[in-house]
Amino acid sequence: LSFTCYEEQMGQISDLLCAVNALHWDARTYMPPRGAAIRGIQIATLKGLARDIATGDGFRAALDTAWDEADRAGPDDFRRHAVEQTRREVDILRRLPKSLIVEAAELGARAEAAWVQARQDDDFDGFAPFLERTVALRRQWAEAIGYADHPYDALIGQYEPGMTLARLKTLYASLQAGLLPLIERARNLPKPRLDILHGLFPIPQQKAFSTAMAARMGYDFSRGRLDDTVHPFEISFGRTDVRITGRFRERWLPSGFFGVWHEAGHGMYEQGIAPALGRSIFATDLAGLYAVGGASFGMHESQSRLWENRVGRSPQFWAMHFGALQATFPEQLKGVDADTFWRAVNHTEPGLIRVEADELTYDLHVMFRTELEAALVTGDLKVRDLPDAWAERVQRDLGLKVPNHQGGVLQDVHWSSGMLGSFPTYTLGNVMSSQLFKAAGAESDVAAGLEAGDYAPLAAWLGTHVHRHGRSLTPDEILQRATGTALDPCPYLADLTRKVDQLA
Numbered sequence: 001l002s003f004t005c006y007e008e009q010m011g012q013i014s015d016l017l018c019a020v021n022a023l024h025w026d027a028r029t030y031m032p033p034r035g036a037a038i039r040g041i042q043i044a045t046l047k048g049l050a051r052d053i054a055t056g057d058g059f060r061a062a063l064d065t066a067w068d069e070a071d072r073a074g075p076d077d078f079r080r081h082a083v084e085q086t087r088r089e090v091d092i093l094r095r096l097p098k099s100l101i102v103e104a105a106e107l108g109a110r111a112e113a114a115w116v117q118a119r120q121d122d123d124f125d126g127f128a129p130f131l132e133r134t135v136a137l138r139r140q141w142a143e144a145i146g147y148a149d150h151p152y153d154a155l156i157g158q159y160e161p162g163m164t165l166a167r168l169k170t171l172y173a174s175l176q177a178g179l180l181p182l183i184e185r186a187r188n189l190p191k192p193r194l195d196i197l198h199g200l201f202p203i204p205q206q207k208a209f210s211t212a213m214a215a216r217m218g219y220d221f222s223r224g225r226l227d228d229t230v231h232p233f234e235i236s237f238g239r240t241d242v243r244i245t246g247r248f249r250e251r252w253l254p255s256g257f258f259g260v261w262h263e264a265g266h267g268m269y270e271q272g273i274a275p276a277l278g279r280s281i282f283a284t285d286l287a288g289l290y291a292v293g294g295a296s297f298g299m300h301e302s303q304s305r306l307w308e309n310r311v312g313r314s315p316q317f318w319a320m321h322f323g324a325l326q327a328t329f330p331e332q333l334k335g336v337d338a339d340t341f342w343r344a345v346n347h348t349e350p351g352l353i354r355v356e357a358d359e360l361t362y363d364l365h366v367m368f369r370t371e372l373e374a375a376l377v378t379g380d381l382k383v384r385d386l387p388d389a390w391a392e393r394v395q396r397d398l399g400l401k402v403p404n405h406q407g408g409v410l411q412d413v414h415w416s417s418g419m420l421g422s423f424p425t426y427t428l429g430n431v432m433s434s435q436l437f438k439a440a441g442a443e444s445d446v447a448a449g450l451e452a453g454d455y456a457p458l459a460a461w462l463g464t465h466v467h468r469h470g471r472s473l474t475p476d477e478i479l480q481r482a483t484g485t486a487l488d489p490c491p492y493l494a495d496l497t498r499k500v501d502q503l504a
């Protein structure tokens with residue numbers, strides 16, 4: 001009975017945080033513009049209530065009695081694991097003073113508005129004071145949470161438990177060594193026919209094709225739905241209601257369907273959490289006050305990238321499904337064949353903008369952002385010197401000149417919203433996606449399914465090895481059990497090498 005008391009309070013925290021997600025979803029889809037101010041207050045209130053329960057005396061007492069029961073049950077009992085994980089995360093919440101949380105929330109709202117304006121005016125100086133304050137505050141945040149080696153470790157750890165700057169440096173060195181010669185080779189690839197992607201593609205038909213394929217991949221529309229938004233995202237209100245959003249452009253075909261499959265990959269992860277983990281610590285990021293079942297941001301991104309890139313950008317995929325796309329747009333794609341189309345959606349060319357980057361150059365954008373933000377946090381890099389440092393890295397890594405701040409240091413929302421430490425999770429997701437895809441593909445039914453356009457075996461493999469565990473395993477544990485190895489960039493580099501070979 002004592003464990004039930006803890007479980008019930010944990011369930012209430014989960015309910016509040018799922019309600020926060022519902023409010024966020026609405027704010028980014030259907031909320032009228034003037035709803036923003038009161039919505040911000042409502043969200044802050046609900047999160048505050050969740051935090052009050054989690055750090056309150058009642059929950060502490062419930063955890064103590066739950067521990068007595070779990071302790072008697074033995075070292076491998078799931079209840080013991082649940083109490084330990086809950087205590088660890090409550091401990092982090094307790095270390096962050098309420099004043100710091102309130103200031104971060106207020107600053108985030110103002111800094112994001114200032115960033116929107118500064119980006120529009122290409123005015124870095126207008127944004128710099130907000131960024132200075134944000135960096136100082138995140139440094140305090142890192143000190144409050146605590147770290148062993150580098151303050152940046154405390155910030156990454158919020159998004160990717162177990163990750164450190166030192167581990168990232170090792171990973172990045174291998175990636176850089178592999179990617180640079182590939183990018184060099186890609187410069188000499190034949191130019192694909194990009195004009196075929198720029199016809200007029202009515203959005204209802206784009207949606208029909210995107211959602212039919214997402215359902216075929218395994219996203220369950222009876223436990224989810226697709227809505228329109230400006231910046232696509234996935235969000236969960238519990239495993240039986242996991243929403244995805246998309247943005248479609250009439251004159252640029254690939255961004256719509258790749259975006260939907262990316263978000264569907266996130267959605268399938270949340271839909272695949274074991275039912276027994278619902279409303280528990282294993283479906284809640286308690287320290288981050290966020291209802292999510294995925295083990296980390298990086299592991300989440302591994303699922304979206306896997307469906308978007310490993311499956312959706314493969315030659316097998318288009319050999320199988322280009323006919324359906326052509327039947328959807330018979331006029332626009334007249335005379336185009338599957339191979340021509342596959343080459344067009346795999347076009348490689350270094351650019352200034354991270355979110356538009358191709359697979360080969362994407363991680364270079366992430367790697368230099370990581371180094372710059374780590375240097376900002378320690379104070380080795382001053383905010384006023386950031387644009388020059390940025391330009392230097394873009395010149396060195398991508399061979400490009402940065403013409404303005406919009407195409408440079410003001411392009412991403414992350415620093416304005418205080419998310420220092422989250423960029424690395426994109427690259428971690430890429431790396432993990434290839435490790436998991438390789439391990440899954442070693443199963444004969446998965447490999448046969450991929451050739452035949454039957455994605456059920458792959459989805460089932462991911463469900464068994466990744467999704468159902470929720471947050472009961474760390475990202476490192478999931479990788480080790482699912483693939484037999486720790487984090488390893490080799491499968492990812494092998495996938496990209498194979499792609500360049502095929503495009504040549």
Ligand code: ZN
Pocket residue numbers: 262266301304
């Ligand atoms: Zn994503």
